Amino acid sequence: MKAEILDKLQDARRARRPVALVTDLGSGAQALLESGRVIGDDALAADALAAAMKMLDRDETGTVEAGSRRLFVHVHNPPSRLIIVGAVHIAQALAPMASLMGYAVTIVDPRRAFATDARFPTVTLSDDWPDEAMQRLDPDRRTAVVTLTHDPKLDDPALTVALRSPAFYVGSLGSKRTHAKRLERLRAAGLTDAELARIHGPVGLNINAISPAEIAVSILGQITEVRRRDAK
Amino acid sequence: MTEALPFDSGSDDVLATAAAWKAEGRKVALATVVTTWGSSPRPEGSQLAIDETGAFVGSVSGGCIEGAVIKEGLAAMKDGRHRLLDFGVSDEQAWEVGLACGGKVQVFVERVE
Numbered sequence: 001m002k003a004e005i006l007d008k009l010q011d012a013r014r015a016r017r018p019v020a021l022v023t024d025l026g027s028g029a030q031a032l033l034e035s036g037r038v039i040g041d042d043a044l045a046a047d048a049l050a051a052a053m054k055m056l057d058r059d060e061t062g063t064v065e066a067g068s069r070r071l072f073v074h075v076h077n078p079p080s081r082l083i084i085v086g087a088v089h090i091a092q093a094l095a096p097m098a099s100l101m102g103y104a105v106t107i108v109d110p111r112r113a114f115a116t117d118a119r120f121p122t123v124t125l126s127d128d129w130p131d132e133a134m135q136r137l138d139p140d141r142r143t144a145v146v147t148l149t150h151d152p153k154l155d156d157p158a159l160t161v162a163l164r165s166p167a168f169y170v171g172s173l174g175s176k177r178t179h180a181k182r183l184e185r186l187r188a189a190g191l192t193d194a195e196l197a198r199i200h201g202p203v204g205l206n207i208n209a210i211s212p213a214e215i216a217v218s219i220l221g222q223i224t225e226v227r228r229r230d231a232k
Numbered sequence: 233m234t235e236a237l238p239f240d241s242g243s244d245d246v247l248a249t250a251a252a253w254k255a256e257g258r259k260v261a262l263a264t265v266v267t268t269w270g271s272s273p274r275p276e277g278s279q280l281a282i283d284e285t286g287a288f289v290g291s292v293s294g295g296c297i298e299g300a301v302i303k304e305g306l307a308a309m310k311d312g313r314h315r316l317l318d319f320g321v322s323d324e325q326a327w328e329v330g331l332a333c334g335g336k337v338q339v340f341v342e343r344v345e
Contacts (some may be wrong), residue, residue, distance in 0.1 A: 001262060002345050003254065010251050025266060026341060028314035061277035063267055072266040072340060135245050 001030060003040075005040055008032055009076065018079035021057045022048070023072045025063070027037060032071045059142070079104040082223070083137055084159040085130050086148035087114035092175070093145070093216035101220060108133040108158065109149070144169035144223050150178065156185060163195040169226045170227035171203035171219060200226075246290035250281035250344055259284040261305035265292050265337055267314075272287040272335030276315040293319070294337050301339055308343045314340060 009144030012034055013018035019035040022040075022080070026033045032082070033052050037054050043183045046199040048066035055073040057064065063072050084091050087109035095105045105123040109115040115125045130147075146169075147155040155172060159182075160168045174182060179201040182219055186196055204218030205225070233314040246262075253260045263280040263304050265272075280298065283304035297319045297331035311318055320336035 006247070006251055006254070010247060013247070023264075023340060024264075024317055028342065061275075063276075070263070073275075074264065085243050202323060 002040075003193060004030055005030055008034075009037055009150040011012075013076050013078075018075075018077045020052055020076065021074040023074070024051050025070045025072055027069075035065060067113055077142070080227070081106065081137075081139070081143040083108060083134070083139060083143060083145045083162075084148060085109070085134075086101060086173075087111070087116075087125070088148050090148050090212045090215050090219075092119060093213040094148075094219060095120060097121070097213075097216050097220055101224075103144070106137060108137075110154070129157065130154050131161055134158050134161035138163040139167035141166040141168055143167045144171075144227075146173070146219060147173045148173045148221075152182070152185060155182070159186060159193065159199065160189065163191060163198055169200065169223050170198050170224065173215075175178070175201045176200060176202060194222070243319040246281045249289045253281065253283050253307045254344050259309045261308045261341060262344055263292055263301045263305055263339050263341045267338040268335065270319075270335040272337045275339075280305075284308065293337065297337070297339070301341065304341045308341050312343050312345075314343075315327075317341060337338075 009019060009021055009032060017034065021030060022033055023030045031038050033056060038049065042194055048069065049171045051064040051066060052073045055064065056075050059075060061073065061075045063070055073167065079194060080103050082105045082107065084094060084102040084107045088109050091107055098105050099122060106126060107120055107123055107167060108126045109129065110127050110129050115127055119214060138209050139162055145167050147158050149155050149190045150173060157168065159172060172179065172182065182201065183196055200222060204215060207218045209218040249262050250262055261282045265274055265276050265278040268276055274292055275290055278292050279293045280301060282288045282302050286302055286306065288302055291298065301317065306318060308315055317339045319339065
């Protein structure tokens, strides 16, 4: 790999721009594909370029055949995101565990005593109201959203935005009773049954979790199960 | 607060380490899983960076083939040629190192110039 390619690849990854490194597995020639442009020493054939762009779009790394060439397309998309609503005790376990799994974590909580840098030293904090914060964060299909406050004032506006977004996972903490009441409120507020069916609630896999860290494991287990379901 | 480089797929940031080693003037090789068959332990795109002393970060398997890959990385640092290595069930493959889990992987090894 040429130093120039490695530098440009790292620049794109730092700036969180989607980029793909294409390697001809026969000749070893390499090129970077970014925003439809090719940088590198390999003049990729048009069909190879098209195949690589499709892989980038699908967030898929692997080999493609292009004529007599075998190309390895290594997709480097920005990290998937986890948006946590509620800077509560469970979030203190959930945020660092999610970071370890490669998620870029944002915690939303307008209550200033909760969302402090001292409690959450390594994640992005937002003290906007959840509906504003969620609109600004604009969840995409590589985003998971989990609400943890139990407080309808905070959870409901966040859920309303999340359920109408392409987020791949929406979960909401609360007992079966709390969740039934939540569904009633959201239905009354105009969300459709199809939208409401997207909520994972009570949140997480049933692993008999008790402590905040165990609940975080159950939530991340469920997020992983949903995220990797299609990859099987 | 230090800003860690964002990474995906839950691995160490192997590329950042490779770039940092290179900047320090070390010789560096990079190994990447490019194809997998069956129950191979690490997905396509998994990487391992190696320096001239044999120190490494990342992984291309559950530890079964790292030793052989590091050896090839050291050779690639010397001769500058890239390599495409096949690892699989030991008795079916030319390579003496197999994957205990029964999967097969193909690993691309290159020198960082």
